[in-house]
Amino acid sequence: MNDVVLEVATLTKAFGGVNAISNLSFETRRGEILGVIGPNGSGKTTLFNVITGVLPASAGKVRFCGEAITGLSTDTISQRGLIRTFQSATVFKNETVYENIRRGSMFGCIGKPSWFFRPGVVANGKRTAKETVAELLEFSGLSDLATRIAGTLPYGKQKMLGVVIALARRPLQLLMDEPAAGLNPTETVAMGELVTQIRDKREIDVVLVEHDMKMVTAVCDRILALNYGKAIAIDIPERIVRHPEVIDAYLGVDHE
Amino acid sequence: MKFVWKYVVILALLAVAPFFVLPPFLTHIGVMIGIYTTLALSMNLMLRIGQISFAHGAFMGLGAYGSALMMMRLDLPFTVAFLAAALGVALLALLVGSLFLRIRGVYFVLLTFAFGEIIVLTFIEWVSLFGGSGGLPGVPPPSLFGYAIGSREGFYLLSLGLAAFAFALVRTIYGTELGAVITSLDEDEALTRSLGIDSRRYRLLTFCVSAFLAGMGGALYGHYLTLVTPEDYGFWVPVNLVMMNVIGGIAQPIGAVLGALLLVPLPELLRDAKQYQMLLYGIVLILFLLFMPDGMHGLFSKLKGHLARRELSR
Numbered sequence: 001m002n003d004v005v006l007e008v009a010t011l012t013k014a015f016g017g018v019n020a021i022s023n024l025s026f027e028t029r030r031g032e033i034l035g036v037i038g039p040n041g042s043g044k045t046t047l048f049n050v051i052t053g054v055l056p057a058s059a060g061k062v063r064f065c066g067e068a069i070t071g072l073s074t075d076t077i078s079q080r081g082l083i084r085t086f087q088s089a090t091v092f093k094n095e096t097v098y099e100n101i102r103r104g105s106m107f108g109c110i111g112k113p114s115w116f117f118r119p120g121v122v123a124n125g126k127r128t129a130k131e132t133v134a135e136l137l138e139f140s141g142l143s144d145l146a147t148r149i150a151g152t153l154p155y156g157k158q159k160m161l162g163v164v165i166a167l168a169r170r171p172l173q174l175l176m177d178e179p180a181a182g183l184n185p186t187e188t189v190a191m192g193e194l195v196t197q198i199r200d201k202r203e204i205d206v207v208l209v210e211h212d213m214k215m216v217t218a219v220c221d222r223i224l225a226l227n228y229g230k231a232i233a234i235d236i237p238e239r240i241v242r243h244p245e246v247i248d249a250y251l252g253v254d255h256e
Numbered sequence: 257m258k259f260v261w262k263y264v265v266i267l268a269l270l271a272v273a274p275f276f277v278l279p280p281f282l283t284h285i286g287v288m289i290g291i292y293t294t295l296a297l298s299m300n301l302m303l304r305i306g307q308i309s310f311a312h313g314a315f316m317g318l319g320a321y322g323s324a325l326m327m328m329r330l331d332l333p334f335t336v337a338f339l340a341a342a343l344g345v346a347l348l349a350l351l352v353g354s355l356f357l358r359i360r361g362v363y364f365v366l367l368t369f370a371f372g373e374i375i376v377l378t379f380i381e382w383v384s385l386f387g388g389s390g391g392l393p394g395v396p397p398p399s400l401f402g403y404a405i406g407s408r409e410g411f412y413l414l415s416l417g418l419a420a421f422a423f424a425l426v427r428t429i430y431g432t433e434l435g436a437v438i439t440s441l442d443e444d445e446a447l448t449r450s451l452g453i454d455s456r457r458y459r460l461l462t463f464c465v466s467a468f469l470a471g472m473g474g475a476l477y478g479h480y481l482t483l484v485t486p487e488d489y490g491f492w493v494p495v496n497l498v499m500m501n502v503i504g505g506i507a508q509p510i511g512a513v514l515g516a517l518l519l520v521p522l523p524e525l526l527r528d529a530k531q532y533q534m535l536l537y538g539i540v541l542i543l544f545l546l547f548m549p550d551g552m553h554g555l556f557s558k559l560k561g562h563l564a565r566r567e568l569s570r
Contacts, residue, residue, distance in 0.1 A: 052450065078452035090447045092440060103436055107451040110433055113461045122433055162447075169451050 290415030317489025505551025
């Protein structure tokens with residue numbers, strides 16, 4: 001069981017009487033890109049919100065690298081190395097691209113005000129941040145835009161930057177919430193390549209919530225299909241796309 | 257270092273002004289500007305985290321009553337009473353902040369407003385300690401290193417020193433990683449938290465530092481007027497402080513200074529037309545919000561940019 005990274009066990013999230021997530025169990029393995037698909041309202045974003053502590057779980061457990069993280073705050077979970085990206089382009093809009101990535105790197109070192117008193121924290125953090133920004137600008141191809149104000153970038157670049165900020169935090173695992181939503185076909189392909197490279201070159205595990213089936217089947221090792229907060233199937237892409245229940249719930253209805 | 261020298265020169269010029277050029281009345285306005293600059297900077301910190309605090313009148317009042325009472329009742333020296341009062345206010349902010357700061361937006365404003373009213377009511381009703389609506393008369397003058405500072409010029413220097421300290425503190429905060437965190441919290445809290453920032457503690461720290469400055473400003477205000485009365489610390493204090501920031505420009509600490517510089521003299525100059533004062537305030541505020549949302553500082557920056565471009569195009 002050493003290669004299990006994220007473990008979700010009988011997780012339930014209820015809003016009033018409705019279960020957005022219902023008795024859900026799955027796990028991700030080291031080096032894996034796991035896709036999560038499902039129709040709108042099937043509980044994908046709720047799942048991320050519960051895993052990252054934005055919403056409290058109603059029942060069940062989440063373990064990360066063998067340790068329970070249920071009930072911990074978002075920032076504590078982030079400090080453990082589990083970082084998310086957001087469905088909409090989420091960047092510091094008034095800051096430069098450079099500053100956005102720098103904050104991503106720096107904020108890990110100063111999670112609480114008292115950490116400023118740890119010797120060398122700020123100096124070391126700044127040095128690391130400088131290296132990280134340079135490396136990630138190169139990695140993501142955003143170098144030419146480094147001095148641009150993030151809010152003035154085209155939407156696709158902003159979403160790309162959102163992912164890069166999270167990478168600057170040096171996650172062990174990245175939870176990506178619909179990185180291709182709102183992107184044009186070219187940008188979607190580029191985003192797919194970025195996701196693959198995040199795993200291959202940076203050795204970061206990825207959980208990918210996505211609607212774009214072409215991208216999901218292309219980059220994911222396994223896919224978890226959700227409907228009404230329940231797992232219908234978890235399998236390799238080739239089998240998921242032929243799974244009768246998945247076709248019924250999702251592909252059949254949503255596929256143009 | 258260049259920027260430090262600029263401020264040292266400005267500060268030195270301001271410091272000697274009352275002894276050479278300023279008439280007593282303007283020296284008095286200078287004292288008030290210094291105190292209100294400190295308070296406006298304290299509010300600027302709250303605006304930076306996107307939470308307008310209406311508790312700042314109470315914080316100012318607690319600083320004033322606290323410092324005065326500690327000198328009068330406990331015979332503590334000024335420096336001790338002054339700092340203890342401000343620290344006490346910061347401590348109170350720590351306590352109430354850990355509850356209040358969970359709440360955002362207009363609810364936070366209402367909550368802090370109610371808190372402020374409760375404190376002012378306490379000043380009025382607890383007669384044996386705070387002296388009731390008549391207030392505390394005969395607040396002793398400050399003394400530093402054994403010298404009593406009773407003169408207007410002495411207060412002017414103290415007030416200038418306090419404002420300079422507040423300005424340096426706020427500027428330093430904004431210029432460091434702490435400032436980046438605080439700004440990020442207002443820009444996008446969800447993103448900031450997901451990057452590992454404990455937003456509650458940072459908001460609490462900001463609230464405490466802000467309350468500390470408000471407490472110091474209030475303490476000096478009480479010693480200067482030699483009379484501490486409850487009505488000075490009500491609802492209008494935070495309103496004025498927010499106005500100073502809006503008119504000066506909330507994006508930079510210098511905006512708070514500009515706002516205090518412009519708004520503090522108004523009531524003093526309009527003493528004979530007090531009924532028009534609020535009307536004028538209202539009109540000025542509406543004009544700024546509509547046409548100069550970045551305040552005077554924003555206007556200066558634009559003018560500077562405009563001039564620079566003209567210079568280039570020549």
